[in-house]
Amino acid sequence: MKFKTLFVEEAVADDPQTLRIIDAFPKASVNYISKVEDVFGRARKPYLQKRTSLNLFIGRKEGNLLKVAPDAYGLAGEPHFYFIHAYNCVYECEYCYLQGYFKSPDLVFFVNHDEIIAEMEAATLQVPDGQHIWFHAGEFSDCLALSHITCEWENYWPFFARYPQAKLELRTKSVNIKVIRKLGPLDNVIVSFSLSPDIALKLHDRGTPSLSARMKAIQQLVEDGFQIGLHFDPMIYRENFEADYEILTEDVVRIIPAEQLAYVSLGVVRFSRDVFLEFERNYPDSELLAAEFTRSFDGKVRYTRPHRMYMLRQVEKICHEKGIAPHKVYLCMENESEKQLS
Amino acid sequence: MKNEGKALLSSGKHQHGKRILLHFAHRGEARVFLEELAVHPVSFPVKGLYENERFLVVISGEGRQNTTETLAAAISYAGMQISEVLNLGVAGSLHYDLKLNRIVSVRTVYGAIDNRVEFKTFTSVDDAAEIDCISTSRRILEKEDAEPLSYFAQIVDRELWACASVCKRFNIPFRSLKMISDRAGEQALCADIAEDALRYSHALFNHFKKLAHQEEPENERIELPDGFYATVAQKRQLTSLLQAVVVKEKRSAKHLPDFLPIDDILKSEKHPKKRTIRLIHELRDYLNPFRRRLEESLKPIFEPLRGNDIRVSPARDYETNALGISFTVENEDELDRKCAALKSFDYVAYREILSGEVMSVNGKSKPAKGEDSQAN
Ligand code: SF4
Numbered sequence: 001m002k003f004k005t006l007f008v009e010e011a012v013a014d015d016p017q018t019l020r021i022i023d024a025f026p027k028a029s030v031n032y033i034s035k036v037e038d039v040f041g042r043a044r045k046p047y048l049q050k051r052t053s054l055n056l057f058i059g060r061k062e063g064n065l066l067k068v069a070p071d072a073y074g075l076a077g078e079p080h081f082y083f084i085h086a087y088n089c090v091y092e093c094e095y096c097y098l099q100g101y102f103k104s105p106d107l108v109f110f111v112n113h114d115e116i117i118a119e120m121e122a123a124t125l126q127v128p129d130g131q132h133i134w135f136h137a138g139e140f141s142d143c144l145a146l147s148h149i150t151c152e153w154e155n156y157w158p159f160f161a162r163y164p165q166a167k168l169e170l171r172t173k174s175v176n177i178k179v180i181r182k183l184g185p186l187d188n189v190i191v192s193f194s195l196s197p198d199i200a201l202k203l204h205d206r207g208t209p210s211l212s213a214r215m216k217a218i219q220q221l222v223e224d225g226f227q228i229g230l231h232f233d234p235m236i237y238r239e240n241f242e243a244d245y246e247i248l249t250e251d252v253v254r255i256i257p258a259e260q261l262a263y264v265s266l267g268v269v270r271f272s273r274d275v276f277l278e279f280e281r282n283y284p285d286s287e288l289l290a291a292e293f294t295r296s297f298d299g300k301v302r303y304t305r306p307h308r309m310y311m312l313r314q315v316e317k318i319c320h321e322k323g324i325a326p327h328k329v330y331l332c333m334e335n336e337s338e339k340q341l342s
Numbered sequence: 343m344k345n346e347g348k349a350l351l352s353s354g355k356h357q358h359g360k361r362i363l364l365h366f367a368h369r370g371e372a373r374v375f376l377e378e379l380a381v382h383p384v385s386f387p388v389k390g391l392y393e394n395e396r397f398l399v400v401i402s403g404e405g406r407q408n409t410t411e412t413l414a415a416a417i418s419y420a421g422m423q424i425s426e427v428l429n430l431g432v433a434g435s436l437h438y439d440l441k442l443n444r445i446v447s448v449r450t451v452y453g454a455i456d457n458r459v460e461f462k463t464f465t466s467v468d469d470a471a472e473i474d475c476i477s478t479s480r481r482i483l484e485k486e487d488a489e490p491l492s493y494f495a496q497i498v499d500r501e502l503w504a505c506a507s508v509c510k511r512f513n514i515p516f517r518s519l520k521m522i523s524d525r526a527g528e529q530a531l532c533a534d535i536a537e538d539a540l541r542y543s544h545a546l547f548n549h550f551k552k553l554a555h556q557e558e559p560e561n562e563r564i565e566l567p568d569g570f571y572a573t574v575a576q577k578r579q580l581t582s583l584l585q586a587v588v589v590k591e592k593r594s595a596k597h598l599p600d601f602l603p604i605d606d607i608l609k610s611e612k613h614p615k616k617r618t619i620r621l622i623h624e625l626r627d628y629l630n631p632f633r634r635r636l637e638e639s640l641k642p643i644f645e646p647l648r649g650n651d652i653r654v655s656p657a658r659d660y661e662t663n664a665l666g667i668s669f670t671v672e673n674e675d676e677l678d679r680k681c682a683a684l685k686s687f688d689y690v691a692y693r694e695i696l697s698g699e700v701m702s703v704n705g706k707s708k709p710a711k712g713e714d715s716q717a718n
Pocket residue numbers: 088089090091092093095096097098140141142173208340341342
């Protein structure tokens with residue numbers, strides 16, 4: 001990964017994580033700025049310029065550090081929050097909603113993890129005994145893709161070791177698991193992988209690791225004792241997609257023992273209107289554009305309702321048939337406000 | 343030198359009757375173009391407009407306001423018959439690794455009024471371009487002023503943002519070739535740049551000439567085969583369906599006729615209009631095989647109604663469970679018959695299909711009410 005220029009907020013210039021990141025890119029020029037927002041997102045930068053001229057910003061996340069997550073985020077009935085430790089991603093999935101989100105594809109890393117953890121602690125202490133609270137990372141970036149450079153997760157591990165009632169989900173498409181393997185498994189840390197059948201992944205998940213590489217990474221984490229979550233999301237229709245998902249599900253069931261499989265979430269490809277326009281502009285040759293989409297009840301662009309419901313039901317059935325406990329399978333259903341990431 | 347400005351003028355050739363508009367800020371930079379292209383002055387209230395059969399040349403003067411006014415007037419003069427705007431001129435470099443006198447094609451143009459960077463940016467049609475430009479409202483004479491601009495772009499000028507903004511307003515593609523004349527913030531005298539203007543004009547023209555002779559890609563057009571008749575709306579629909587086939591099949595539009603079931607349709611349908619309807623249907627099924635499955639699943643459920651001349655109209659794209667049912671009656675028998683048909687209609691099965699629950703992998707839907715009844 002090459003960055004042309006690093007922009008560093010003066011306030012975090014001496015932070016050890018900042019210094020480590022700067023060291024990782026000895027050839028990049030470094031500019032010190034007062035606020036990330038002074039440059040990042042200040043003017044619209046076309047999304048596909050991430051291929052040739054990507055900048056990296058390092059700063060301090062301000063405002064609400066924890067946000068209440070939409071229902072579709074996880075198994076219902078427990079409080080879910082997401083937190084933002086980074087913006088943007090080095091991969092290029094065609095359906096990614098980031099392409100319409102920040103008005104710039106440049107990466108931003110926030111380094112004030114101590115403040116995020118303090119908010120997590122405050123929220124955790126409010127949870128009644130016997131209940132869990134969930135924290136999800138990966139809302140606006142891939143959690144592990146650059147973790148060997150950012151090394152942020154070492155800040156979070158002691159917190160989650162101390163509070164078993166707090167659960168952490170790290171959502172990824174990467175196979176960059178070196179850092180978290182070193183930290184070791186915790187029962188309340190779930191590493192969740194987004195998976196699609198091989199063919200869909202090759203066609204639409206540009207620049208991401210192959211399915212076999214992801215499977216290998218999952219296997220290594222399983223052997224280490226990690227809890228694994230899976231996202232069959234976004235599902236993209238092809239003739240005989242059922243057969244593709246049977247193979248995929250068989251493979252994951254073979255690799256992940258039931259006690260280490262935390263959940264499987266299912267969702268069908270969907271776009272906000274703006275993201276769909278960006279997607280059309282960025283990937284005019286994508287096979288996905290040949291599909292028939294409709295503006296659904298909430299204005300999002302999706303397959304027709306019978307179509308998307310059929311896909312969800314079929315893959316749900318396959319999961320059950322392959323032995324995944326029904327309570328571990330959840331559907332990102334209608335009325336959701338969820339996004340597709342990692 | 344890199345081939346900056348790939349496929350220049352490509353849009354000019356296949357948009358019959360349209361001209362390319364060349365935009366300069368200064369007469370000096372335009373001089374060689376005026377002579378070599380043999381354009382003649384246009385009598386027009388806005389000065390600085392020249393033309394020949396293929397080109398319009400406009401010299402706007404420096405800065406945002408001059409550019410906006412003059413360019414908009416020139417485009418209006420041409421009755422919008424402009425295939426592309428090409429901005430040509432000099433720019434200052436904001437990055438030391440950019441060599442002086444190099445000609446670059448601009449990728450994205452940013453704008454800045456005083457020190458405030460505009461959110462709007464414009465991207466040229468040259469997808470091989472790699473250099474970004476920022477257009478400022480005033481000259482950049484100090485290093486401290488140049489540095490924050492370098493966060494956004496590698497070169498700086500005064501006009502391109504306004505030029506691109508006008509193009510956007512008129513929905514005309516633009517590109518820009520800039521010659522790096524100096525280092526921004528190093529107090530280059532305008533007089534120096536003006537003295538060099540003729541040299542810049544020669545260099546820009548030579549570059550322009552080379553690019554203008556490049557091979558231009560043929561625009562692929564999708565034609566309806568003989569023996570078919572389509573209304574305007576159908577033509578639009580067919581174009582987008584065929585475009586989707588091109589994307590899905592990853593083949594050129596030229597090879598579509600071999601791929602489509604044209605002969606079959608010609609043989610089996612006599613009427614040109616019906617042939618078109620059938621072609622649209624086949625294409626939709628091909629692009630969305632699920633639709634056919636769905637329609638086949640719904641057929642037995644609708645059969646008792648349709649078989650009795652009762653019209654059913656599902657919600658658009660089946661987004662809701664609402665189902666329009668309408669019919670007319672002319673006598674009591676007909677009313678009884680239609681009421682009986684309505685009674686036998688299995689709305690629950692309809693709703694279940696829309697919820698995706700009853701369609702199996704092999705595409706068979708749950709039998710309609712009564713079909714598998716074991717009740718005594
Ligand atoms: S979907 Fe996830 S992995 Fe893909 S580009 Fe977006 S953030 Fe990155």
